[in-house]
Amino acid sequence: METSPSPRRRPNTRGQGELLREDIVSAAVRMLDELADDEALSLRAVAREVSIAATSVYLHFADRDALVLAAMRHCHEELVQAGDDAEAAHEGDPAAQLLGRLLAQLAWAEAHPGLYKVLHESKVHRRLGMPFKEVLVQRTTAAIQRCMDAGIAPDDDATTVAIDLRAAVNGMLSQRINEPGLHWPHAAKQVDRFLTRLVGLPPRP
Amino acid sequence: METSPSPRRRPNTRGQGELLREDIVSAAVRMLDELADDEALSLRAVAREVSIAATSVYLHFADRDALVLAAMRHCHEELVQAGDDAEAAHEGDPAAQLLGRLLAQLAWAEAHPGLYKVLHESKVHRRLGMPFKEVLVQRTTAAIQRCMDAGIAPDDDATTVAIDLRAAVNGMLSQRINEPGLHWPHAAKQVDRFLTRLVGLPPRP
DNA sequence: TGTACATCAGTGAACGCGCGTTCACTGATGTAC
DNA sequence: TGTACATCAGTGAACGCGCGTTCACTGATGTAC
Numbered sequence: 001m002e003t004s005p006s007p008r009r010r011p012n013t014r015g016q017g018e019l020l021r022e023d024i025v026s027a028a029v030r031m032l033d034e035l036a037d038d039e040a041l042s043l044r045a046v047a048r049e050v051s052i053a054a055t056s057v058y059l060h061f062a063d064r065d066a067l068v069l070a071a072m073r074h075c076h077e078e079l080v081q082a083g084d085d086a087e088a089a090h091e092g093d094p095a096a097q098l099l100g101r102l103l104a105q106l107a108w109a110e111a112h113p114g115l116y117k118v119l120h121e122s123k124v125h126r127r128l129g130m131p132f133k134e135v136l137v138q139r140t141t142a143a144i145q146r147c148m149d150a151g152i153a154p155d156d157d158a159t160t161v162a163i164d165l166r167a168a169v170n171g172m173l174s175q176r177i178n179e180p181g182l183h184w185p186h187a188a189k190q191v192d193r194f195l196t197r198l199v200g201l202p203p204r205p
Numbered sequence: 206m207e208t209s210p211s212p213r214r215r216p217n218t219r220g221q222g223e224l225l226r227e228d229i230v231s232a233a234v235r236m237l238d239e240l241a242d243d244e245a246l247s248l249r250a251v252a253r254e255v256s257i258a259a260t261s262v263y264l265h266f267a268d269r270d271a272l273v274l275a276a277m278r279h280c281h282e283e284l285v286q287a288g289d290d291a292e293a294a295h296e297g298d299p300a301a302q303l304l305g306r307l308l309a310q311l312a313w314a315e316a317h318p319g320l321y322k323v324l325h326e327s328k329v330h331r332r333l334g335m336p337f338k339e340v341l342v343q344r345t346t347a348a349i350q351r352c353m354d355a356g357i358a359p360d361d362d363a364t365t366v367a368i369d370l371r372a373a374v375n376g377m378l379s380q381r382i383n384e385p386g387l388h389w390p391h392a393a394k395q396v397d398r399f400l401t402r403l404v405g406l407p408p409r410p
Numbered sequence: 411t412g413t414a415c416a417t418c419a420g421t422g423a424a425c426g427c428g429c430g431t432t433c434a435c436t437g438a439t440g441t442a443c
Numbered sequence: 444t445g446t447a448c449a450t451c452a453g454t455g456a457a458c459g460c461g462c463g464t465t466c467a468c469t470g471a472t473g474t475a476c
Contacts, residue, residue: 171376
């Protein structure tokens with residue numbers, strides 16, 4: 001860590017106080033990605049990163065937990081958006097949409113392994129709850145349901161299939177992130193196997 | 206936390222110094238299960254739990270990391286043993302052995318969710334490495350290979366199938382542990398689906 | 411147009427805490443002569 | 444049998460650190476009259 005002299009950021013002009021909030025959240029997000037652990041994020045370190053007094057964080061967040069939650073909400077929105085964009089690119093092809101959604105999430109997770117860990121493996125769930133994450137589950141279930149409705153996947157309980165698929169995909173990401181030293185099979189192919197075997201999509205060429 | 210007056214344990218008799226080591230490890234294991242996070246385990250808290258001076262931990266461990274590793278090694282051995290015992294109970298039936306091994310690990314994880322997290326999701330891997338964990342992977346792969354050799358599962362690359370299966374099972378455990386609030390499908394049935402769909406075992410009645 | 415006042419966007423010092431680790435030590439038990 | 448000494452199993456005080464949070468404050472900018 002550099003022990004920079006911290007050149008003190010100058011106050012925002014009147015009415016622009018909310019800009020600091022965004023800077024704090026994005027610093028927190030950046031640091032959480034490096035730390036890969038919500039409990040390791042210190043409010044004082046975030047303040048240092050933004051070059052403000054530690055107390056200034058309290059202008060926008062009630063406490064450390066509120067800051068962590070704001071950061072997680074931000075990440076979740078990014079992750080949902082990435083999936084939605086991928087789906088939009090394959091309008092009318094439910095199988096490609098489901099695959100696209102998964103690959104988008106996979107790419108996001110590989111780009112932000114630390115954030116993925118905090119989002120899925122941290123104790124934020126138990127301490128604070130993250131009900132907004134529900135959306136991600138719903139989107140995946142809906143994508144699977146569309147495959148079934150289109151007759152591309154065998155009819156089944158989409159919710160259960162979604163849970164199984166998410167378990168497998170989360171598990172594969174978790175392993176890659178937590179034990180980066182080992183060598184893992186090609187990610188896209190592994191996702192293909194899961195789609196074929198767990199959802200019942202036809203094998204891709 | 207109780208702020209007990211800590212009645213100070215009296216020294217072991219001569220030659221029995223190693224007994225303290227075991228007490229320290231088992232206290233660490235207990236606390237790690239509750240904390241579900243290796244970084245949250247403090248050497249001083251462990252000492253308090255065992256009713257010794259903090260400095261006495263250094264009689265047996267070079268530093269905090271060495272203690273954490275010893276605790277993890279202990280857990281891993283328990284987990285392997287649970288799997289081996291389950292297999293031994295189904296000699297001659299490779300499918301039952303594989304299923305038994307998975308269910309044993311599942312039971313262990315549900316009994317010790319915090320330890321499971323530290324073992325699979327903590328940064329101990331990256332900070333210290335846990336090469337001994339290799340054994341667990343090998344055992345699962347071997348169990349799958351036996352199913353293929355016996356013609357119960359379609360011939361395939363056992364290593365890849367093992368990785369997929371482990372991803373799915375780890376993922377399902379991870380979800381249950383990290384988001385205990387949600388309701389998950391029946392665990393044994395979910396394992397059955399994974400065995401049928403990912404390994405290719407015949408569906409069980 | 412001038413001025414008192416309110417508001418906004420922050421700051422700085424201080425609090426009490428628990429942490430890992432180092433250091434020199436203590437007191438009981440065994441052992442050599 | 445007595446005694447000096449070595450060893451074992453631990454202890455207690457102290458170090459410097461970073462943490463979350465509270466408190467009273469400051470200085471610039473706008474606004475009412």
